[in-house]
Amino acid sequence: MSRMPLPEKKPSAPPISTHTQRDERRRKLADVRQELVLDAARSVFFELGMEKTSIREIARRAGYTPGALYSYFPSKEHIYGALLGESLERLNDRVQQALIDAPSEADRLRAAATAFFEFYRANSHDLDLGFYLFQGMAPRGLTPELNTRLNTRLRDALLPCHGALQSMGMSSAAATREVTALFAHIVGLLVMSHTGRIRMFGQSSQELFDAYLANLLKRVQAK
Amino acid sequence: MSRMPLPEKKPSAPPISTHTQRDERRRKLADVRQELVLDAARSVFFELGMEKTSIREIARRAGYTPGALYSYFPSKEHIYGALLGESLERLNDRVQQALIDAPSEADRLRAAATAFFEFYRANSHDLDLGFYLFQGMAPRGLTPELNTRLNTRLRDALLPCHGALQSMGMSSAAATREVTALFAHIVGLLVMSHTGRIRMFGQSSQELFDAYLANLLKRVQAK
Amino acid sequence: MSRMPLPEKKPSAPPISTHTQRDERRRKLADVRQELVLDAARSVFFELGMEKTSIREIARRAGYTPGALYSYFPSKEHIYGALLGESLERLNDRVQQALIDAPSEADRLRAAATAFFEFYRANSHDLDLGFYLFQGMAPRGLTPELNTRLNTRLRDALLPCHGALQSMGMSSAAATREVTALFAHIVGLLVMSHTGRIRMFGQSSQELFDAYLANLLKRVQAK
Amino acid sequence: MSRMPLPEKKPSAPPISTHTQRDERRRKLADVRQELVLDAARSVFFELGMEKTSIREIARRAGYTPGALYSYFPSKEHIYGALLGESLERLNDRVQQALIDAPSEADRLRAAATAFFEFYRANSHDLDLGFYLFQGMAPRGLTPELNTRLNTRLRDALLPCHGALQSMGMSSAAATREVTALFAHIVGLLVMSHTGRIRMFGQSSQELFDAYLANLLKRVQAK
DNA sequence: CATGAATGAGAGTTCATTCAT
DNA sequence: GATGAATGAACTCTCATTCAT
Numbered sequence A, B, C, D: 001m002s003r004m005p006l007p008e009k010k011p012s013a014p015p016i017s018t019h020t021q022r023d024e025r026r027r028k029l030a031d032v033r034q035e036l037v038l039d040a041a042r043s044v045f046f047e048l049g050m051e052k053t054s055i056r057e058i059a060r061r062a063g064y065t066p067g068a069l070y071s072y073f074p075s076k077e078h079i080y081g082a083l084l085g086e087s088l089e090r091l092n093d094r095v096q097q098a099l100i101d102a103p104s105e106a107d108r109l110r111a112a113a114t115a116f117f118e119f120y121r122a123n124s125h126d127l128d129l130g131f132y133l134f135q136g137m138a139p140r141g142l143t144p145e146l147n148t149r150l151n152t153r154l155r156d157a158l159l160p161c162h163g164a165l166q167s168m169g170m171s172s173a174a175a176t177r178e179v180t181a182l183f184a185h186i187v188g189l190l191v192m193s194h195t196g197r198i199r200m201f202g203q204s205s206q207e208l209f210d211a212y213l214a215n216l217l218k219r220v221q222a223k
Numbered sequence E: 001c002a003t004g005a006a007t008g009a010g011a012g013t014t015c016a017t018t019c020a021t
Numbered sequence F: 001g002a003t004g005a006a007t008g009a010a011c012t013c014t015c016a017t018t019c020a021t
Helices: A019-052 A055-062 A066-072 A076-099 A105-122 A124-133 A144-167 A172-194 A205-222 B019-048 B055-062 B076-099 B105-122 B124-133 B144-167 B172-194 B205-222 C019-052 C055-062 C076-099 C105-122 C124-133 C144-167 C172-194 C205-222 D019-052 D055-062 D066-072 D076-099 D105-122 D124-133 D144-167 D172-194 D205-222
Strands: none
Touching: A019 A055, A019 A066, A019 A076, A019 A124, A055 A066, A076 A105, A076 A124, A076 A144, A105 A124, A105 A144, A105 A172, A105 A205, A124 A172, A144 A172, A172 A205, A172 B172, A172 B205, A205 B172, A205 B205, B019 B055, B019 B076, B019 B124, B076 B105, B076 B124, B076 B144, B105 B124, B105 B144, B105 B172, B105 B205, B124 B172, B144 B172, B172 B205, C019 C055, C019 C076, C019 C124, C076 C105, C076 C124, C076 C144, C105 C124, C105 C144, C105 C172, C105 C205, C124 C172, C144 C172, C172 C205, C172 D172, C172 D205, C205 D172, C205 D205, D019 D055, D019 D066, D019 D076, D019 D124, D055 D066, D076 D105, D076 D124, D076 D144, D105 D124, D105 D144, D105 D172, D105 D205, D124 D172, D144 D172, D172 D205
16 A cells, blocks of 8 residues: 655656646545545444435535535445445454453353354444445345455454354364355354344343354254 | 025025125125235236336226226325235245145255245345335334234244244244345345345355355354 | 195095105105204314315214215215305304393393404304305306395394494484404404414404404594 | 745636635525525415425426425425525515604604514515414424524514614503514514405404504603 | 124325435 | 526325215
């Protein structure tokens, strides 16, 4: 990402903006402004939820008029796509962070899985984002490229768990199966927590998660 | 209201419509028509999804004008409520059916859980219905009574699993915990199956469910 | 209004319902039920106001279905017409009542005018009724006969004032002028009281009415 | 963004649109269009009356789609509010105009009151506007600020009468009382004129107003 | 007389998106 | 790049009235 400095090039010439330089500046500005729109979108979406989020409101908070947003994103769906992208980056950050001080493989598994669970437990709206966009295999109105990128980042977030399981002696296939199940369990717990079903049974999603994780570890170590 | 019995039949007398008879006929007609509306609603909803379902479209398919629906249901949400109600009845039917030929308690657990899982796997829209209405503990625009009824029926569908677990020696509290986890796992698997995440990992929700169930049984029997 | 008893007529004959008798009975029943509808209409209208009054709600309170009301009144407007008719009867009753113990002509004027004012001050909805129906000279959807009857009863309620003024020496023309002005003043005060304009000026409609009446009396007696 | 000042004028240079100029032009255009909507609204309202005035019809006449009106006004009530605002401005204009050539205080009172009366007599729909919005102290869906502004302008229109009465020796409190009564009388006369009640009594609202005013003047001067 | 299902017209409002400027 | 006016389609819901039964 860093750019090599050019030590000497036309030192006497007045600093004329070249095409590339100007383009770069522009792109940077555009990026900053796009980020501004995303910030607004996130704030709206986190405050009002998916259904009540409107282009108008996002524009208002970003200090733009509705039409302006279409310079940055081709549709509402793409804004959500970008938000989801950011969300997945944050998720990966958390998971990586959690791994730093994990001595054993078992600790790595526990740390990564817990970070994953905690991320979505604490930020339920990030979960909503994913659900909104992944209704059926064809993610709403997104480009296949974006879709692939998002999928990859989701996988990435689960990779440490997979790695740990393998390191603990599991075959890759078995590890994948376990990771998928773990993922599903987490999602299930959180969805049901959101919709109040877990409270209905007098349970706590956290305890249930811990129990699942403990069982998983036991299973792995038993082999 | 009681009617004198006529010892000797008057076979020639024409069958006089009593009040109750007429009322009954009417109620049946009304029920039929309400069911017609629900059929239309279900078809719209299953085809277009919750978000794109509109009163207009339901009415169109039912052969009514939009306003007419309001004779049958006081609001759009109530139509969903009725749909969900039916769905839960079907779910309970399946679960009960599955229990009929289950000799052992372990079989009962397996049968009930599998029926539950299969119901939603095969009818993914029924799962959507529940999600739409249970956004947060306060189901959209439903009366608390209806809400309670729906919750109860959901619980009912899981009761056999709970019973089986207890019969196998679990405490009630532990059984509840396991049932909740089972429920969450099923929901997680199905939600992720819907959204293509499971295929993404090259897995099958059915196999994952079987594995979860097997583990659960092993855990129970180990005690 | 009383009905002559028929001392002896066919004492031996079995009491066969004649056409007229049956019709009479029917009419009475119809009247009773019509009154029931009006009671319901009044209660709705007084509670919810003109705008929120609906045929449905009236029917509901009267224990009928909407369609049934059309047996009694050809339109919503006619129900209002009937309500206004009743209202004017009550108004006349009050005015007549007030006159009973009025010794002098001045007292009669004061009593009648005050009764009129008080009636509408205390029952603001009765005023609304009149306004709703008399939008422009063509009273909404009423028959000319009903309209004339209503106008007559309104006049009747003001007649005592007119009479008193004449008895105090005014010409009929002058008395009419004064009565009209008095009526207008009352209506103005009440309308403005309704809409909060009088409070806005820190005044009370009652005091203003008293002042107007005092001035009127002074003017009459000065002649 | 700053532009180097050119000491020597380039008289041939074309007039460059500055930001402010463009903004101004835009605002003017917007104002014109808003006025267009108001014109349409007024025409609908004056033709069909308040109750039958719909956003759709206003839009149709203004050459817009319904949704477009919401760029100009946040709700139907706000359109009425704007209409009433204009109306009150016109009223105040008339009153001020009438005061110009009034030599004495008595003339001022007469001129102001007559202008007020005449305004509403000649433009009965302006009176309706006020009534629609001031149903109860809380003008429908208006902001408190707009409400206050409207109230103030109404008061303003009556202020000259108040001032004249004071100048003629009345206390402020007494003047307020008289102005309120005058206002009520005018409203009463006009309302009853509208609804045909005054014609019913063979009277003319104008003569009755003159008589009231004459009496008021007499009372003031008698003191 | 009464029902109650149904009509049909219409209400106000919202919103993603477009596009001339 | 940004504006903001405008579209056009859609939304849920309400209501007086009608009419076969």
